[in-house]
Each structure stands twice: as C-alpha cells, then as structure tokens.
Amino acid sequence: MSSLKIINSGLLTTIQDYGRVGYGQYGVPAAGVMDRLAMQLANILVDNDRYEAVLEMTMMGLSFKADGNMAIAITGADMFPTVNGKKVNLYETIYLNNGDILECSYAQSGCRAYLAVAGGFDLPKVMGSKSTYLRGKIGGLNGNKIQKGDILKINPKNGKEYFGIRKIPEDMIPRYKNEITARVILGPEVDYFTKNGMETFLSSEYVLTDQCDRMGYRLEGPRIEHEKGSDIISNGINFGAIQIPGHGCPIIMMADRQTTGGYTKIANVITVDLPFLAQLKPGDRVKFEKIDIEEAQNLIKKQEKNLLNLINDFKTSLINTVGTMRNFKINVNGKKYNLSVQEIKES
Amino acid sequence: MYEKYRYLPSGDNGIIIEIGSKISEEINGKVRGLTLCIENEKPEGVLEIIPTYTSILIIYDPVIVSYYDLLKKLKEIEKRMKEITLPAPEVVHIPTCYGGEYGMDLEYVAEYNELRPEEVIKIHSERQYLVYMLGFTPGFPYLGGMSKKIATPRLESPREKILGGSVGIAGNQTGIYPIDSPGGWRIIGRTPLNFFDPSKNPPVLLKAGQYIKFDPIDKEEYELIKKQVERKEYTVKKSRLKRGDFNE
The missing domain is CATH 3.30.1360.40 (Gyrase A; domain 2)
Known part of the structure; x- marks a missing residue:
C-alpha cells in the first residue's frame, strides 16, 4: 500500500471531505472542507469520486515523501508546490514516484490549498465522513490535525485505467482576490434589523479580522443596527450564515460551525460564493450584495453542469489498461526522465 | 404559537x-x-x-x-x-448518583436554596424534563421545566474540565454534559450512561422531543451500570409519557 510520510505538517493541515450530513439534529457539527469547489476539482484530476477526502492546508502547506508511486493533484491557494525542488503546476495531475519529496510553501494567493491522491486516503468514516472535527476530536487521522511523522495510507486505485495528465480548463480555475463581493440571500431574521441597519450591511465594506478559523469569521466594519435586539431563541445555522450579535459586526459561520445559535442572522452567503470566502485571509475585504434564491440556485445548477461535463470529458478520454503501472527512470541525451508504462487492453 | x-x-x-x-x-x-x-x-x-x-x-x-x-x-x-395523532413522547430514564464525589456542588445548591441535600435530590428527580433540542456540543440536551426551588447561579469562574455524564444546574436550567468539557454549571450528580458514541448510529443517546427522568442510584449501582455500559450490555430504560404528566 502506498502512503505519504509527513515531513512537515504546515500551519494547519487536516483531512476533510464534504462533511457530515444528517447529524446536525444530534448537535454534531458538519465540518468538511471550507472550499467545496477546490476539493471537487482536485478529486476530478485524480479520477476520484468528487467528494473523496482530501488534505486541506491552511496558509502554509505541508511537505511529504511519497512511499510508492501515486497520482496527486493540488488546487485552491497557490502554495508554490515543488517536487524534488522543481516547481509543479496546480490544477493538473501530478505523478509521483517512490521517494519523491513534495514541498509546499506560504500561500501567495488564497488561503487554503487542497491535495487529492488517486484512490483516496485509507481512513475510517466516522458518522458517514472522514472529515476531521478538531474540537470534537472526531474523524481524519485519530481526530487530529496532520503532524510531522504521520503516515497517511492510500487506497489502491480501483479499476485499471490510466487517466493521463488531466488539466482543469483555464476558465474553470478560480481566481482569488483580496477584495470580494459575496452575494447573499437575506434572512432568516431580516425583521430584527432597522432599515438603516439593512442599508449599512449592503453598502459597507467589512474587513476580515485575525479571529477567523474553520468555525467562523469575525468581520470589522460599520455597525449594523438592530430593531428588536440581537438575541433570538436558538435555531439552526447553515453554512455561510451571517450572524449579527449585539456589537453589530458580522460573524460568518463556516465549516466547523455549531449546529444551533442564538444570534440574529441577517443573511446567508450563497453556495457558489462560499469557496471565495474560504480563500480570504485576515485583512481581506468583503462587500455583500443581495440576490434572489432562484438566481442563486441557477448558479449552483450551472456550476454542477460544468463539473459533470468536465468529468464526462475526462472519462471519454480514458484508455483501458491491464496490469499495474511500472515506472522507469531513463536517460536521454544526458536528461533524466520518469517513464510510466502500462499495457493497453485490446478492445 | x-x-x-x-x-x-x-x-x-x-x-x-x-x-x-x-x-x-x-x-x-x-x-x-x-x-x-x-x-x-x-x-x-x-x-x-x-x-x-x-x-x-x-x-x-x-x-x-x-x-x-x-x-x-x-x-x-x-x-x-394536523390530521395525524402522534404517539406519546418517550421518557428516557437516566440513573444518576447524586452528591459526594459525583456531585460536588449538591451541598452548595442545598444551602443556597435553604434545603437539605435529600430535598434537592427529590425535587430534581421527580420531574420529567423535555429535551427541547440538541446542540452546543454533540449530544448536549437543552432541557426545560426545572423547579425554581433549586435554581442556583453558575460558578463565577468555570471549571476547566467537567466529566462527561455530569448532571448540573445553571440558573433555572438543568442539564447533562455529554462529553468532557469545560463548564460553569453547579454539578449535583453524575450518570454512568454514555451520551455520545461516534461509532454508534445514532451517535447520541437522546433525541429532541423525548423527555428524561433522573432516577437516583447509589454508588454501588453507579459502578455496576458503568461496567455494563462499558461492556455494551446495559439497556437504557424507556417509558411513555402519560397524560397529565406535563409540567406546568
């Protein structure tokens, strides 16, 4: 079985997938990746299920030694990944040979990078998910963040298909900025705010403070005025919900949010804009713009269609092979090459 | 409504x-x-x-x-x-050892309310408490309906670690810590039951809409049930809420 031997953990690296679905009723936070789009793109590049668990790296990435040959892909924030010291590209399949060393550095654009391995990580599902929930010490590798010396085993790739080097088309690669406009659906507690408060929310710029983690983002900016007070009888909290407590500044609820809460929620960031929020760093700026539900849902459907088309395009270019892949190092005119060889099945 | x-x-x-x-x-x-x-x-x-x-x-x-x-x-x-009638809610029985090392604040709660510790136990254990919802931490039940006679303010400075299963009072509320966590509730007892087990489906003991009742047990029973729970041999006692059992 191939594995990753962790040399350096990076700042905060955890195993995450889509998160726990259906356990909110028991008070279990969903967890899961902060950026669901980058996760899906990484998995598609290595021919995995779109929702297979990946490594989520924060601000500064990890480094590891490949034990065995494997295919990987990195998406999201650009942490300048190198293999044996040579720069490799994001958003395309990377083949690693036994003993190769992959190193990541500080994120220049974006905040979180995602690393998928073909076959996925050999880790148990806890409540239907491999996601690490650090506060509850659940999931991932024994409920912990990735640490130096950890060994992450990789499932053998099922199916004997060589999937080549896949590249995400330019127009599907997200570009991260330090100033974003997050589109929102107003509610559920709109009637708790004054007309002034609503206007402040939709016309001001807010700065991400350093109090931001996988649970939530505290923003700083003009105070949003309440009409009926800031406390409600606790109700359910969705991913991207924007709470306004008594101090009048927004807190956006992210992947590790608690399931319920007692502060007024003025709006909720729409699904397709959450990945861009997930890539913000302290000091970055957000403006909010309201759109209606139908429009937001059309954007989700459009993104879903694009992702399905992409998977389909890659699938049709698959070549059926037999046996396992063999790797050779060859010298041609003084240059070294890695060569992977696999027998093609006669159709 | x-x-x-x-x-x-x-x-x-x-x-x-x-x-x-x-x-x-x-x-x-x-x-x-x-x-x-x-x-x-x-x-x-x-x-x-x-x-x-x-x-x-x-x-x-x-x-x-x-x-x-x-x-x-x-x-x-x-x-x-609106056309269907619901079955009566379930009552989940929580065997609870009050006082002593399991409930270090029982004496304080009694003193604060000018009661004897036995009276606090009686008042706390004779009611049935509705599980309004689960939240905060995995399996934490928001309970309603505690008697005001035993209401006690929270600790001024929270303890660093309260063991899972601890039964406490905070103001007008009573509750159970499902897992080890910091907390400022006055701890009056502890139950050997396990409220959160990620390997089980469902992973929690309680469900929103159920009622719970604390059944007082002694130290010996506590240890016995604790062992049964560890060996996964303990069956949690459940009954149905009877009409007229609702609290005011």
Missing part, C-alpha cells in the same frame, strides 16, 4: 419553518410532530432536518429540488400533519 407557520429562507439551500415565538412544551411538541412527518415523507432532495426550540431547519440540495417546489411540498406536509 403562530396561526400560520413562517417559512423563512436560510441561504440558497435551507428553509427554516418557525412555529412559534416562545419556548413552550406545546410549541416544541408541534416542532416534534412536523419533524416526524417530514422524516417519514422524506421529500426528495432533503438532506438534513434540524429541530430546535420553536423551529426546524431543513437543508436540501437545490440541484434536486428548487426552493419553491420544496416550499410547496413542506406546506402540504404541514396540512397533513
């Missing part, structure tokens, strides 16, 4: 159904009823149903069902709900 339930958007993939605007057993009963109906019918695209004090959050997949189609479906379910 509202005459007409309110349907509020929670983003582009969530709907909150608000049934009333105050914490009461009657409104929470409706929450339980509607939750059961939605669970039973499981409308296409619904991923998650989270019942709370006075409302239900429904998370759905907009690729499968649109906001307006799901809204229509939920309102139909609401109409049908």
Whole structure:
C-alpha cells in the first residue's frame, strides 16, 4: 500500500471531505472542507469520486515523501508546490514516484490549498465522513490535525485505467482576490434589523479580522443596527450564515460551525460564493450584495453542469489498461526522465 | 404559537419553518410532530432536518429540488400533519448518583436554596424534563421545566474540565454534559450512561422531543451500570409519557 510520510505538517493541515450530513439534529457539527469547489476539482484530476477526502492546508502547506508511486493533484491557494525542488503546476495531475519529496510553501494567493491522491486516503468514516472535527476530536487521522511523522495510507486505485495528465480548463480555475463581493440571500431574521441597519450591511465594506478559523469569521466594519435586539431563541445555522450579535459586526459561520445559535442572522452567503470566502485571509475585504434564491440556485445548477461535463470529458478520454503501472527512470541525451508504462487492453 | 407557520429562507439551500415565538412544551411538541412527518415523507432532495426550540431547519440540495417546489411540498406536509395523532413522547430514564464525589456542588445548591441535600435530590428527580433540542456540543440536551426551588447561579469562574455524564444546574436550567468539557454549571450528580458514541448510529443517546427522568442510584449501582455500559450490555430504560404528566 502506498502512503505519504509527513515531513512537515504546515500551519494547519487536516483531512476533510464534504462533511457530515444528517447529524446536525444530534448537535454534531458538519465540518468538511471550507472550499467545496477546490476539493471537487482536485478529486476530478485524480479520477476520484468528487467528494473523496482530501488534505486541506491552511496558509502554509505541508511537505511529504511519497512511499510508492501515486497520482496527486493540488488546487485552491497557490502554495508554490515543488517536487524534488522543481516547481509543479496546480490544477493538473501530478505523478509521483517512490521517494519523491513534495514541498509546499506560504500561500501567495488564497488561503487554503487542497491535495487529492488517486484512490483516496485509507481512513475510517466516522458518522458517514472522514472529515476531521478538531474540537470534537472526531474523524481524519485519530481526530487530529496532520503532524510531522504521520503516515497517511492510500487506497489502491480501483479499476485499471490510466487517466493521463488531466488539466482543469483555464476558465474553470478560480481566481482569488483580496477584495470580494459575496452575494447573499437575506434572512432568516431580516425583521430584527432597522432599515438603516439593512442599508449599512449592503453598502459597507467589512474587513476580515485575525479571529477567523474553520468555525467562523469575525468581520470589522460599520455597525449594523438592530430593531428588536440581537438575541433570538436558538435555531439552526447553515453554512455561510451571517450572524449579527449585539456589537453589530458580522460573524460568518463556516465549516466547523455549531449546529444551533442564538444570534440574529441577517443573511446567508450563497453556495457558489462560499469557496471565495474560504480563500480570504485576515485583512481581506468583503462587500455583500443581495440576490434572489432562484438566481442563486441557477448558479449552483450551472456550476454542477460544468463539473459533470468536465468529468464526462475526462472519462471519454480514458484508455483501458491491464496490469499495474511500472515506472522507469531513463536517460536521454544526458536528461533524466520518469517513464510510466502500462499495457493497453485490446478492445 | 403562530396561526400560520413562517417559512423563512436560510441561504440558497435551507428553509427554516418557525412555529412559534416562545419556548413552550406545546410549541416544541408541534416542532416534534412536523419533524416526524417530514422524516417519514422524506421529500426528495432533503438532506438534513434540524429541530430546535420553536423551529426546524431543513437543508436540501437545490440541484434536486428548487426552493419553491420544496416550499410547496413542506406546506402540504404541514396540512397533513394536523390530521395525524402522534404517539406519546418517550421518557428516557437516566440513573444518576447524586452528591459526594459525583456531585460536588449538591451541598452548595442545598444551602443556597435553604434545603437539605435529600430535598434537592427529590425535587430534581421527580420531574420529567423535555429535551427541547440538541446542540452546543454533540449530544448536549437543552432541557426545560426545572423547579425554581433549586435554581442556583453558575460558578463565577468555570471549571476547566467537567466529566462527561455530569448532571448540573445553571440558573433555572438543568442539564447533562455529554462529553468532557469545560463548564460553569453547579454539578449535583453524575450518570454512568454514555451520551455520545461516534461509532454508534445514532451517535447520541437522546433525541429532541423525548423527555428524561433522573432516577437516583447509589454508588454501588453507579459502578455496576458503568461496567455494563462499558461492556455494551446495559439497556437504557424507556417509558411513555402519560397524560397529565406535563409540567406546568
């Protein structure tokens, strides 16, 4: 079985997938990746299920030694990944040979990078998910963040298909900025705010403070005025919900949010804009713009269609092979090459 | 309770159904009823149903069902709900060892309320408490209905670690710590039951809408049940809530 031997953990690296679905009723936070789009793109590049668990790296990435040959892909924030010291590209399949060393550095654009391995990580599902929930010490590798010396085993790739080097088309690669406009659906507690408060929310710029983690983002900016007070009888909290407590500044609820809460929620960031929020760093700026539900849902459907088309395009270019892949190092005119060889099945 | 339930958007993939605007057993009963109906019918695209004090959050997949189609479906379910009668809520019995090393604040709670410790135990254990909802930490039950006679303010500075299973009082509320966590509640006892086990399905002992009753046990029984729980041989005692058992 191939594995990753962790040399350096990076700042905060955890195993995450889509998160726990259906356990909110028991008070279990969903967890899961902060950026669901980058996760899906990484998995598609290595021919995995779109929702297979990946490594989520924060601000500064990890480094590891490949034990065995494997295919990987990195998406999201650009942490300048190198293999044996040579720069490799994001958003395309990377083949690693036994003993190769992959190193990541500080994120220049974006905040979180995602690393998928073909076959996925050999880790148990806890409540239907491999996601690490650090506060509850659940999931991932024994409920912990990735640490130096950890060994992450990789499932053998099922199916004997060589999937080549896949590249995400330019127009599907997200570009991260330090100033974003997050589109929102107003509610559920709109009637708790004054007309002034609503206007402040939709016309001001807010700065991400350093109090931001996988649970939530505290923003700083003009105070949003309440009409009926800031406390409600606790109700359910969705991913991207924007709470306004008594101090009048927004807190956006992210992947590790608690399931319920007692502060007024003025709006909720729409699904397709959450990945861009997930890539913000302290000091970055957000403006909010309201759109209606139908429009937001059309954007989700459009993104879903694009992702399905992409998977389909890659699938049709698959070549059926037999046996396992063999790797050779060859010298041609003084240059070294890695060569992977696999027998093609006669159709 | 509202005459007409309110349907509020929670983003582009969530709907909150608000049934009333105050914490009461009657409104929470409706929450339980509607939750059961939605669970039973499981409308296409619904991923998650989270019942709370006075409302239900429904998370759905907009690729499968649109906001307006799901809204229509939920309102139909609401109409049908009024025609069915719900089974009486379950009462889950929580064997609890009061005082001593398990409940180091029992004496304080007694003193504060000018009662004897036995009286605090009697008052605390004779009621049935509604589990309004689960939240805060995995498996943490928000309970209602504690007698004001034993209400006690929280500790001024929270303890760093309260063991899972600890039963406490904070102001007008009583509660159970499902897992080890920091906390400022006055601890009056502990139960050997396990409230959160990620390897089990469901992973928690309690469900919103159930009632719980604390059954006083002694140290010996506590140790015995604890061993049975560890060996997974203990069956949690359950009964049905009888009519007229509701608290005021």
